[in-house]
Amino acid sequence: MKTVSEYNDMFGQETLHPLVSIINFTDAGVLMNRPMNLGFFSILFKTERVCPIKYGRNDYDYQAGTLLFIGPGQVMSFEEDGTEHRPKGYALVFHPDLLRGTYLGQHIKDYNFFSYDIHEALHLSEEEKRSVVENFKKIEYELKRSIDKHSKKLIVSNIELFLNYCVRFYDRQFTTRDYSGSGIVEKFDNLLHEYLNSEKLQDKGLPTVAYFADGFHLSANYFGDVVKKETGKTALEYIQGKLVDIAKEKMFDGRRSISEIAFELGFKYPQHFTRFFKNQVGFTPNEYRSLN
Template structure:
C-alpha cells in the first residue's frame, strides 16, 4: 500500500515544499519558486488549507474524483481530508495558498464560525473558479496575513491574523454564492436529474431495500458532495435538499393514500419507513392530518 503523508502541522508542510516557517500555526505559501516538492503523493491533511492555482500543472484527486482544477481556481481542504497529488513531468506547483492549524482559531470568532464555511467539506472536483478581480482580492488577503507573520508578534497578532483569515473565508463564501448564480444552466440540469432520480427511487424497490432516501444518495448519483449538492438545491429552489425529498415523499404518500386501498402500514413500508408510527408522525406534522384522517376528509 502506498504511503500516506500526514500533514498534522505547518512545519511538516513547509518542510515538504522547502518553505520557511514563520509561525507554528499558520503559513502563507507561494510555491512558484520551490525547489523540492513531491511529484506524486497522497496527503492526509490535519490542517486547513486554501490554494489559488496559477496554471495547470497536474491533477489532484479526492477519492475517485479529479479536481476541476484549472488556472484561476481555488481548492480547499479541512482536517481529515486525503488528497492525491500527481504532477506532470517537468512542471512545478504554481500556486499561492494559506494553511492554518485548528489550534490557531480556538477561542476566536473564526473558531466558532469555521463550520459555516461549507466549501471546506465540498468534494474536491468542485473547485471555486475566480474572476481576475476575485483573484486580486484573494491575493490581497494573503498579503495582509503574510505581513502579520513577518512582523514581530505582539498582543494583537493572533486576533489580526485570525480576522484576516476570516475575511478571506468570507470572500470565498461570496465567490461560491456567485458561482451558483453564474452556473445556473448547469445547476438546472442537476435539478432535473434530481427530480428524475426521486421519481425512479419511489417507483422502484429501493425504499424497501435501502429505506428512506438520503441527500447523500442523490448527491452521489450526480457526482457531487452532499454539502455542495445541498447548497445548490437551496440556492435554486429556496428549499433544503432534505425538504425537497420530504415534499416528494409526502406527494407520493398522498397518491397512495387516496388512489389505493392499501393500509397505512403497507404504504409506510413501501415508502421506506421502518415503523408506521414514524410515517404517521411525519405525515401529520407536514400535512396537518394523519394518513387515516387525510383519506377520510379527501
C-alpha cells in the same frame, strides 16, 4: 503531517506563526509526489495551469486560477509525470487550534467546500483572482509583524473574510457552470419523481442526498449547495417535501392502512413514518386523514 511547521519545512519556508502560514510557491522548494494526510485546513490557489471550463449563462474567464479547499484528515496528492512537482501559486494553511474560542471556530463547518471533491474546485474570474491575492497579502502582513495580543483576532478575522468571499464566488459558480442551476434541479426533480414512484423505495429504502449526488458525479455537499442556491431548500428538505406530498396523496385511499403506506414509502417501521409525518406536517397520519 500534523503541524503547520512541518508543511513549512517541506517547502523550505520559515514558520512565522505556529498555527497559520501563507506560502508563495514561486519561492518554495520542490514538492515530492506522495500522498499527504494533513492535520489542518489547506487552501491551494493554483495559477500554473490553463483550466478549460464550459461556460454557463454568463461568460467568466477561468483560464488560470482555481481554489482547492482541503479539510483536516483529508488526503491530497499531486498526480504528475515523474517524481517531483513544483507548483505555482499560493497556499493558506491554518490549524484548527487557531480557531479555538472564536466565532469562526464555531461556524467553520458551515463552509461546506472543505468537503467538496477535487473536481469541484472553485474556478475564479480575473477579478476574483485579484481579490484572493489581496486577502492573502492581508494575512501575510499580519504574519510578518511581531505576534501580539491582537494578532490572533486580526488573522482569524481576515481568514473569515476570505472564506466569506469564497462563499460568494461559489454562489456565482453555481449559477454559471453548465451543470448547475435550474438544469440540475430539473433533472434532480425528475430522478426523485422516478425514485418515489418506483419499487426502489421498497428495495433501497428512503432516498438519500448522496444517492442523487452520485448520479451527477458530485459530492453530497456540493450537490446540496447547488440545490439550495436554486430552490432555497437543502436537498434533504427537497426530498422530504416530495415524500410528504406522496404520503398525503396516499392518505386519501381509505383502503390503505397507515402501516401499509409507511412500508410503501420505504419506512421500515410505521412509528418512524408517524414521527416523520408529524414533524413535517404537524399532525400524525391518522389525525391528517381524519381532518381530510
